[in-house]
Amino acid sequence: MKSETILEQAALHCESRGRKLTAKRRQVLAGLVKSQKALSAYDLADYCRDKLGTSLLPTSVYRILEFLESLGLVHRLNTANKYVACAHVTCDGANEIPQFLICQSCGSVKEIGITKSFVQGLSQAVEKVGFHLANNQLELECLCADCVVQQGGVQ
Numbered sequence: 001m002k003s004e005t006i007l008e009q010a011a012l013h014c015e016s017r018g019r020k021l022t023a024k025r026r027q028v029l030a031g032l033v034k035s036q037k038a039l040s041a042y043d044l045a046d047y048c049r050d051k052l053g054t055s056l057l058p059t060s061v062y063r064i065l066e067f068l069e070s071l072g073l074v075h076r077l078n079t080a081n082k083y084v085a086c087a088h089v090t091c092d093g094a095n096e097i098p099q100f101l102i103c104q105s106c107g108s109v110k111e112i113g114i115t116k117s118f119v120q121g122l123s124q125a126v127e128k129v130g131f132h133l134a135n136n137q138l139e140l141e142c143l144c145a146d147c148v149v150q151q152g153g154v155q
């Protein structure tokens with residue numbers, strides 16, 4: 001999906017929730033979509049300044065990210081405390097639960113949908129030993145397709 005299309009759909013999604021994708025919110029989302037990486041609020045403030053010519057304080061970027069996350073437009077990776085743009089504009093109302101594959105070599109992130117029944121099965125296995133799954137979001141350490149090739153395949 002082209003970044004302009006993603007931004008237009010995101011604006012519509014905000015409107016349908018009675019919220020507004022203001023110019024600043026749009027710029028932050030554009031930065032995250034265009035970088036195609038997981039970024040912290042600080043990384044993203046730098047990216048917006050260097051690549052988009054927008055000066056925003058990291059604290060404002062952080063607040064905007066929280067807003068975008070509340071609408072399902074971005075996801076927060078808990079283990080890395082970084083954000084990625086939703087691969088489907090928004091996972092709001094989807095039947096699958098978004099999960100994240102994180103390349104341990106180059107840091108690239110891929111969002112995939114995993115069925116609710118799979119996550120329920122996992123949750124039951126956790127409950128069996130008396131623990132409770134506190135977060136349905138899985139963040140899996142992986143090697144991306146490029147890095148697998150570079151490293152000559154997985155041993």
Ligand SMILES: [Zn+2]
Nearest residue numbers: 086087091098
């Ligand atoms: Zn998503």
Ligand SMILES: [Zn+2]
Nearest residue numbers: 103106144147
């Ligand atoms: Zn990689």
